[in-house]
Each structure stands twice: as C-alpha cells, then as structure tokens.
Amino acid sequence: MSQSDCISSRGVGFLPDVPKFFDVLNDLWHPETNPEGIVNLGLAENLHVNPHALTYGDGFTGSKVLRKAFCQFLNRYFEPRIPVIPSHLTITPGVGNAIECCEWSLFNSQDQGLIGRPSWIAFNYIFGIRAGVQVREVSFKGLDPFCLEAVDEYEKEYIAAKKEGKCIQAILLCSPHNPLDSMNTAEADKRQGRYYSKQALMAYMRLCGKWDLHLLVDEIYALSVFENTEMEDAVPFTSVLSLSPEGLMDPRKIHAQWGFSRDIHVLTVRQDFGATGLRIGCLISQSNPVFLKSLESFSLFNFPSSLADNAAAALLMDEKFMDSYISLYHSRLEESYKYVTRFLKKHGIPYRKSNASLFLMVNLAAVAHVVSDDDILALLRKQKLYVTSASGYQSETSGWFRVVIAHPQHVLDEGLKRMQRALS
Ligand SMILES: Cc1ncc(COP(=O)(O)O)c(C=O)c1O
The missing domain is CATH 3.90.1150.10 (Aspartate Aminotransferase, domain 1)
Structure with a gap:
C-alpha cells in the first residue's frame, strides 16, 4: 500500500522536510550511556543547566523520557490492546495541537470531519484556522448521541456530504464529550452514558471502515470519571486504544489524543487547577509511522517547552503519586x-x-x-x-x-x- 493511502497528499509533501539533525538527537553520544553515539558539534546550543533541558533535547516531538513516561501512563490507565511504545506517539503542546496535527497531515484543505452536536466550539478553529479542514456537524434529532442508533446519523451526514461533492475524511469523537448532550428526553435519560460504550466505539470503527474514514478520539477527559449513585448503569471509560480494529477498520486510521489540560490538576490545599498552562499533550497512532514521521517536519512550530516536558515526565513516572492523585x-x-x-x-x-x-x-x-x-x-x-x-x-x-x-x-x-x- 502506498503512503498516500493513509495520509493526505499534503502530509506526504511534508515528509522530505523532516529536520536532518533529528537522527543526531536520537543517537547522541554519551561517554557512559551511549559511547557509540554521534558527537554533536553541529548545533549551536550549549546552555547546560541540565544536559538535556534547555536545549533541543531529543528533538521537537517530546523527550525520550516523556515518551517513555506517557507509555507507562497509557499502558497503566488506558488498557491498550497493544502496549504503547514510544514510536507510537508524538508529544505536542496540548491536545488541541495534537488534533491539529491530524488535520495538517491526514487531510487536505477543504476536507471535512464529522463531529456530533453539541461540540466544543474550538474544534472549528483547530480544524480550520490554519489547516483549512472543515467541521461538519451531525445532528441527532432527539436521539441520545451516545447510543448505538446515533451512529446512523453520522452515516446519513456522510452520504449527504458526498452528494454535495464534499470529501469527508474523518469522524472525531470526544469521550467523554464536551459539552455533554443537553437533551432532556426520556430516551437520553434511560441511557445516561457519558462515555461512549465499547459497543458504540466499535460501531464507529465499523462505520469508519465502511467509508474508509479516519477515527480521531479525543480522550482528554479519560480520567475525569466519578461514582454517581444517581446512575445505575453508568458507562465506564473505554479507550479506543483498547479495541481491536480487526474486521472493523484500517488500524492506520485510528488516532487518540490525551493531555494535561483537563485530567491532571495541580493540587493545592483545596483547590484544583486543570494544568492547561503546562501545554503538554500526546497523539497516539499505533499503526501509522508515516503519519507520525510527517509531523516531525513542522514540529519546530509545535515544540513543547522542555521544562514542561520534564515536569510532565516526572508526574507521569511517579506511579504512586498518580494513583493517589x-x-x-x-x-x-x-x-x-x-x-x-x-x-x-x-x-x-x-x-x-x-x-x-x-x-x-x-x-x-x-x-x-x-x-x-x-x-x-x-x-x-x-x-x-x-x-x-x-x-x-x-x-x-x-x-x-x-x-x-x-x-x-x-x-x-x-x-x-x-x-x-x-x-x-
Ligand atoms: C474536548 C477538548 N479537547 C481538547 C481541549 C484542548 O486541550 P489543550 O489545552 O490540551 O489543547 C479541550 C479543552 O478544553 C477540550 O475540552
């Protein structure tokens, strides 16, 4: 299969522009830990508060330590079907940016992505403002957006778009959704799920397979779950990473995002703050190395601060803290x-x-x-x-x-x- 089967022509066009010195950063010489590595006399950076932080570190897509920390974290809390390894992900300055990376490299300008209503309004900017991809909203006309039947509404919108000559490339789900649906129907009250169930996620995967679409799942609120005694059959969180795409869709087209802006709050005595200012997010695409490679070409514009990178790694690596947090x-x-x-x-x-x-x-x-x-x-x-x-x-x-x-x-x-x- 050719590269253009899984990323856009725009994304393929990015590939030759991956900075040449990334190979150097990936194999830096160290007298004890990597004596066979490359000695870097090529980059004009020498502020060594710590050998890595405050330099170009391991490249612009997250330090090796943070990538490892993300793997440890995702493997512990998201129950991925295939353990996440560093080459499955890229670090971005936030989840919004991780989604924009998908827009840049998987789609072309004027392509469209389906999102259920209501949805976080910033998706319009994330899709459109630079990458030129359009949000196409899906209405549910009284159906609970989390139920299985709602999947048909996405298909109807896909077909309508096709008739208009539009190119739908993806479905974006947010699990749990932001904002929650606001319908107050008996139907919605019966279902009460706020995460997409495993069955619903699989139905979306099947639909993506049928129409050859990408499935983007924004899991930024993955950990924001709580016991609610008002809800008897509350749906637990299922990560799209935990599901097998076999027989459902092309695994290269599944992309999940998570970051520090929502689930992780910096604790003070009785105050929680979503760590939005840390600007650390993560894009996980376990079967599409070409896509992740293409992102390196413009990663200079997405380079998270290495200080934030260090802080995030320290948090994620500390399993005892994370569990109690x-x-x-x-x-x-x-x-x-x-x-x-x-x-x-x-x-x-x-x-x-x-x-x-x-x-x-x-x-x-x-x-x-x-x-x-x-x-x-x-x-x-x-x-x-x-x-x-x-x-x-x-x-x-x-x-x-x-x-x-x-x-x-x-x-x-x-x-x-x-x-x-x-x-x-
Ligand atoms: C659903 C959703 N996705 C993404 C984001 C943006 O996250 P970040 O600050 O990591 O870019 C938000 C922030 O509110 C959000 O609600």
Missing part, C-alpha cells in the same frame, strides 16, 4: 457533583446526570423569567457570573448551560449564590 481527583469530582446537584434540586433546576468530565448541563431556562439564552447569559453576567450556553456549542436544544463543577467549594458557593440572585 487520580483517586483523590475522582472523589473530589464526586463531591463537587453532589454539592452542585443538591443546589440544583433545591432550586428546581433540571440537569443532565453524568458520571464523567468536569461539567454539568443545567436547564436555566426552566427557572429564568427571561426566555432567550442570550438574555439568561446577560442576567448571569450582570451578577458577574460566567457560564457558557449550550447554543454556543451548536446544541440542538436551547435553554441549557454548561457549568464547570471542578472548583473548590468556596468558588462553587459564590457562583451558585450569584446564579440564584440572577435567576430569582
């Missing part, structure tokens, strides 16, 4: 969910049950004395409270708002107090 994180999410939902119940504000991610979808229109989402946002803003409306995420229903619950209690208290003031 993750269990503390889960219990704090559960605590926050209970806290906020108690308030919502008390004030008769409907919400969508969830067992994953940092958000709650709440129906403020049900209790507000104004009708439009913009008017509700204005009321909240007057009380200096910022939340986002689901219509801003192209939701099919109005009246719903996304509230981030992953805050310490005093922040939640202040926010909920202002919400109550705005709506009363």
Whole structure:
C-alpha cells in the first residue's frame, strides 16, 4: 500500500522536510550511556543547566523520557490492546495541537470531519484556522448521541456530504464529550452514558471502515470519571486504544489524543487547577509511522517547552503519586457533583446526570423569567457570573448551560449564590 493511502497528499509533501539533525538527537553520544553515539558539534546550543533541558533535547516531538513516561501512563490507565511504545506517539503542546496535527497531515484543505452536536466550539478553529479542514456537524434529532442508533446519523451526514461533492475524511469523537448532550428526553435519560460504550466505539470503527474514514478520539477527559449513585448503569471509560480494529477498520486510521489540560490538576490545599498552562499533550497512532514521521517536519512550530516536558515526565513516572492523585481527583469530582446537584434540586433546576468530565448541563431556562439564552447569559453576567450556553456549542436544544463543577467549594458557593440572585 502506498503512503498516500493513509495520509493526505499534503502530509506526504511534508515528509522530505523532516529536520536532518533529528537522527543526531536520537543517537547522541554519551561517554557512559551511549559511547557509540554521534558527537554533536553541529548545533549551536550549549546552555547546560541540565544536559538535556534547555536545549533541543531529543528533538521537537517530546523527550525520550516523556515518551517513555506517557507509555507507562497509557499502558497503566488506558488498557491498550497493544502496549504503547514510544514510536507510537508524538508529544505536542496540548491536545488541541495534537488534533491539529491530524488535520495538517491526514487531510487536505477543504476536507471535512464529522463531529456530533453539541461540540466544543474550538474544534472549528483547530480544524480550520490554519489547516483549512472543515467541521461538519451531525445532528441527532432527539436521539441520545451516545447510543448505538446515533451512529446512523453520522452515516446519513456522510452520504449527504458526498452528494454535495464534499470529501469527508474523518469522524472525531470526544469521550467523554464536551459539552455533554443537553437533551432532556426520556430516551437520553434511560441511557445516561457519558462515555461512549465499547459497543458504540466499535460501531464507529465499523462505520469508519465502511467509508474508509479516519477515527480521531479525543480522550482528554479519560480520567475525569466519578461514582454517581444517581446512575445505575453508568458507562465506564473505554479507550479506543483498547479495541481491536480487526474486521472493523484500517488500524492506520485510528488516532487518540490525551493531555494535561483537563485530567491532571495541580493540587493545592483545596483547590484544583486543570494544568492547561503546562501545554503538554500526546497523539497516539499505533499503526501509522508515516503519519507520525510527517509531523516531525513542522514540529519546530509545535515544540513543547522542555521544562514542561520534564515536569510532565516526572508526574507521569511517579506511579504512586498518580494513583493517589487520580483517586483523590475522582472523589473530589464526586463531591463537587453532589454539592452542585443538591443546589440544583433545591432550586428546581433540571440537569443532565453524568458520571464523567468536569461539567454539568443545567436547564436555566426552566427557572429564568427571561426566555432567550442570550438574555439568561446577560442576567448571569450582570451578577458577574460566567457560564457558557449550550447554543454556543451548536446544541440542538436551547435553554441549557454548561457549568464547570471542578472548583473548590468556596468558588462553587459564590457562583451558585450569584446564579440564584440572577435567576430569582
Ligand atoms: C474536548 C477538548 N479537547 C481538547 C481541549 C484542548 O486541550 P489543550 O489545552 O490540551 O489543547 C479541550 C479543552 O478544553 C477540550 O475540552
């Protein structure tokens, strides 16, 4: 099979531009650990606070240590079918960037990718602003977006696009989704899953195989799960990496992303901060080395800071810390969910049950004395409270708002107090 079968012609065009000195960085001489390696007298860098940090390190796609640390982490928490090894991944400055790498190298300008509504609005920028790839939204018309039947809606959109002469190249799933669906139908209430089930993921893989599409799965909230006693059959997290593509789709077309911006929070006494500023993400593509190679050509523009690289590696390598951190994180999410939902119940504000991610979808229109989402946002803003409306995420229903619950209690208290003031 030729290279152009699995990456775009634009991606193939990038291949000759991979910096020549990457081979050097990959095999650097060291008198004890690599005496047969290449002595680097070619690069103008000599600030040796630590031999590696503050230089070009191991290249622009993540240090060897961080790649190894990511493998250790992914193999421990994502249960990949084939153990992830360093050559299966590239490090990027964030998950948004990891997805943009896919847009650059797998697709051509004007190609389209399918994303279910509502969706994180920044996907439009990530796809389009530089790589010129278009988001094509999939509507569910009352169906729960996580159910098996929803897969048919993607196929219908694919067929409609084809008729229009558009080139659909991919499906992007976000598991769990951001924002959650805002439908309040009995159907959705029955299902209640917020991660895609194993069966649903396999159905998407089958669909991708049928139409020869790439499957991008943004798993940035993989660890953001918590116990929810309101949900009897909550769907657990299944990584796309854990599923066999055999008989379903071309394994070269499966690409997962994870990063530090959401699941990993830097802990202080009672405060959690998503580590968005660390700018470390990871793109895992276990069967497509040509794709990952093509990314090296423009990795200079995606080069994560080696200080952030070092910090991320130290966190991921510390299994004891990660285990205790993750269990503390889960219990704090559960605590926050209970806290906020108690308030919502008390004030008769409907919400969508969830067992994953940092958000709650709440129906403020049900209790507000104004009708439009913009008017509700204005009321909240007057009380200096910022939340986002689901219509801003192209939701099919109005009246719903996304509230981030992953805050310490005093922040939640202040926010909920202002919400109550705005709506009363
Ligand atoms: C679904 C989803 N993907 C990607 C990102 C961006 O992550 P990063 O900050 O690592 O680029 C976010 C951030 O909110 C997100 O919600």
